[in-house]
Amino acid sequence: MDRRATFKSTWLAFALIAPQLILVFIFFYWPAAQSLFWALTLEAPFGGATQFVGLQNFETVFSDKLYWNSVRVSILFALSSTTLTMVMALLLASFVDRQLAGYRVYRFVYFWPYAIAAPAVGLAFRFIFAPDAGFVSSINKVFPNLWNPALDGLDAFILIVIANSWKMIAYSFIFFLAGLQAIPRTITEAAAMDGAGVLRRLWDLQLPLLAPTFFFLLVINITESFVDSFGIVDIITGGGPARATDLMVFKIYSDGFKGLDYSMAAAQSIVLMVLVVSLTFVQFRYVEKRVHYA
């Protein structure tokens, strides 16, 4: 990258990069540092004397049963919605990759949900799965009270997993499909000449060659389900019932903006940040691994 022909004017280079650096500083690094500051201090951020308390806020957070509940819910949510999303996306992508008649139509429709805002997905699914309206509630006519996400924590959890996966499948689908289509056609043909049928090729060639895409999406999906699920939870369950869907990001929001406990919210933000950062590092490792097949 340094061997390239370049322009000399250094002041211009700084001027060009300055706007982004300023934005990044004001809206990313300062708030992140601020989080850390608040997490280590007590008292409100707007005026009033702040007091350095070390790790006391973290101790409070970690000794809070409600916090561990939200961690447990978040991890379960991340695991189940990532599994559901990736299995469905991989299935659909390998079907579409066969390029049977009309595959363009399928590809087109599978991609739609990506465009829809999380809260809109939330509202739609809240209606479809409502206990007293919509569709799924018909099951209550046969088995009364079998399905009630308003009262049953498990039902509510299943509902946000389905809604989140429905939205996320499209993204993984596109990447799986791109990964499958990047496999050179002649490799598939060579395998056909070697006697491997469609399913055998899927198992022996396409899936192993998708491994890099798979790890990439695994991390992306887990990260997204940690941070991007706010809209869905806020609209469908509001964290309830009985905190059964109180995801970490939702708890930060409600502690910080509803409970106005900035120090607690900041300490939780730091934990979530560490989590996201380490996931991203894991991803980078696989990004590098991915280059190897080329």
Next chain:
Amino acid sequence: MIERTPVLNFFTHLAMLVGIILAALPIYIVFVASSHDFQTVNIVPMPLTPGYSLVENYTKVWTKSDFGTKFVNSFIVATGVTIGKIAIAAITAFSIVFFNYRLKMLFFWLIFVTLMLPLEVRIVPTYAVAANALSPIQGVLNGLFNAPALLLGLIGIEGLPQVALKLPEWNLLNSYTGLILPLVATATGTFLFRQFFLTVPAELVEASKMDGAGPIRFFWDVLLPLSKTNMAALATIMFVYAWNQYLWPLLVTTRPEMTTATMQLQKLVPGPLFGQPPVWNEAMAGTLIVMLPPLLVVIFMQGYFVRGLISADK
């Protein structure tokens, strides 16, 4: 398709049709629900054919929620964020790729690392910054001015005067700037442009130098026209991203005339405690109204969209 596999093909088609139903049915149900009157929409299960109250529901929800104002706001924000992101990503990548200076790798990483700091994890302090956008600068300046005093204090020399600089407040709450500016910084966009600029042959720079063009001319006359496809790709993903923003507008706007369409979803139904029955037909009409613009963008720009996503993330 190398072999003939009629049985497998049949099952593939079958599975893909199930997939279509899974992907499209929720949208269809929203549409059908938005076309029924209040009684019909609450029948369990709701009829799967459209009803007759379509126009009525939409007019009602449109005026009741003041979607007119909200759409204008959403369009301003989405367009602002999109243009801002493209502009800032392009000039940043231009600086990183086509200039040589010592700090550029540091700058690149400073920007790139923000990928790991999504809005959701720094939401509380970012909100504080939005309340006074100059506070970070004030903080840094005060830190710099007082550093000598603090350092001397550490080694026991006290009594140096402390400076308390007070910049004017710049409140971004309830403003378009507040809705747009914090979303404009873009690691993804910068990365996409950087990757593209790296594929521009060095000879092109040399040729334009020989032709007497300076950096700005080169950027404007050569680089930008070449980047059209990339900009279209980035614009489509960013428009959808910005339109669908929910948490941030929820925080920075309190005055109803500044709220966006996506935020309005929260107000279409009573809180999610499943208390009093929501007016589902109108709520679904509102949902469809809100989801339509990004959906149309994706449908019409699908090619660009997919290209943008994949080249930005891979």
Next chain:
Amino acid sequence: MADIAISNVTKSYGKTAVIHGVDLAIRDGEFVVILGPSGCGKSTLLRMIAGLEEISGGTIAIAGEAVNEKEPRERGCAMVFQNYALYPHFSVAENIGYALKVAGVAKAERMRRVREVAKSVGLEEYLDRKPSQLSGGQRQRVAMGRAMIREPKVFLFDEPLSNLDAKLRVQMRLEIRKLHQRLGATSVFVTHDQVEAMTLADRIVVMNAGKIEQIGTPSEIYDRPETLFVAGFISSPPMNLLEVTIPVRGEAHAGDIVISTPAFLAGKPGAAAMIGVRPEHLEISAQGRFSLQAEFVEKLGSVQLVHGSFAGRDFILQCPATQPVAAGQRLLFDIPAAAMHAFDPATGARIPKVQPAGRQNEPVAA
């Protein structure tokens, strides 16, 4: 071992026909090279033999059995692809042994045969490597090994040497030829490189625009091109072509220049013809009846090519490198009648020479 019978095979994508009725009989154990410019349909024909492309019309039979409806794996063909198409996540051993694994051959037996094949292509040292850790030539050998291990009835090669550098290409060419001598399997080799075709083939099939132009041994193709296309395609430097009219038998006129053609054409006097003669067959001598002003000289080591114009067309003379020639110099030469080829300018077909009495075959040039 098997012969391949291709009869009246056509291929079209939608309404676009890319192969128009090809007939070709390949004998058991023969090495046939299909030669043609890119886009002539040669690869498509090969892929139809392999079963990778559907056959739009006609039949292809391998070992006397029509294979139109058979899947690639049932045809007993192995193929070496242009980009090798190695499985990037498999080791060399796994790549070579994959066909056996699919066929359910036990692991011990599989490994034994993989080692045997790897040895014969000189890869025993590399069995555990991944394709990305191999050089171009080594990858090529893996692709060959993968084809060999199945002991196929038919070897198909789709421009397998075009990704190699010049030196390796010559070496691999030799190895492929040796392999064929050793295994004796019927082989079909597609290329656009005439040198490859001339050196490898028992017989060459020249294709152009979805049709076969000529089938013959390398020397037949060189000595007796059946069409103007073959004449132009097979040769480097290109054959010199002259547009002539034939007023009387034994004489041809190109503009003001009169060329004598002994008892030449079967065609009617007055007809137009194209006369072709290879640069290497022109005789340069002080007594030459024709002259050419050298415009520039290309030195190729042992020979040199003198470019100029003759009878209003670009014209090339080949002479030994020892002869001193400079640009601007005038060279005298003769066109030996025996080295002349004549073609109908309208159809491109060869115009047969009138056979001298008592001779069955046309005299060979030079």
